[in-house]
Amino acid sequence: MKQCRIAGSLFKDLDVIVLPTTVTPPPTIQAAGQDATALSARNTLFANYYGLPAISVPCGFSKNQLPLGLQIVGKPRDDQAVLCVADRFQRVTAWHERYPPLR
Numbered sequence: 001m002k003q004c005r006i007a008g009s010l011f012k013d014l015d016v017i018v019l020p021t022t023v024t025p026p027p028t029i030q031a032a033g034q035d036a037t038a039l040s041a042r043n044t045l046f047a048n049y050y051g052l053p054a055i056s057v058p059c060g061f062s063k064n065q066l067p068l069g070l071q072i073v074g075k076p077r078d079d080q081a082v083l084c085v086a087d088r089f090q091r092v093t094a095w096h097e098r099y100p101p102l103r
Helices: 002-010 029-034 045-050 079-092
Strands: 016-020 052-063 067-072
Touching: 016 079, 045 067, 052 079, 067 079
Parallel strands: none
Antiparallel strands: 016 067, 052 067
């Protein structure tokens, strides 16, 4: 399958790719309801398209105290590496234990 070859070549010298889950801070619920592209999957689309294992883990908060995600993407069929990196990230940070303030 051509997609697997392309995805495999992306990881020739890499075990995983780490990038923001989204390219902009998360919108408010009201803003998301007014703009259908507000929750655009620009950074997650390629993993879905190429069938790559990926996970998003909490990594902080925006200036408006909305949660931010860190996406970890692995080689084709290497779910274990993705889960291992996510597990290690959460073991050395506490973002998954923090919550934004209630308004």
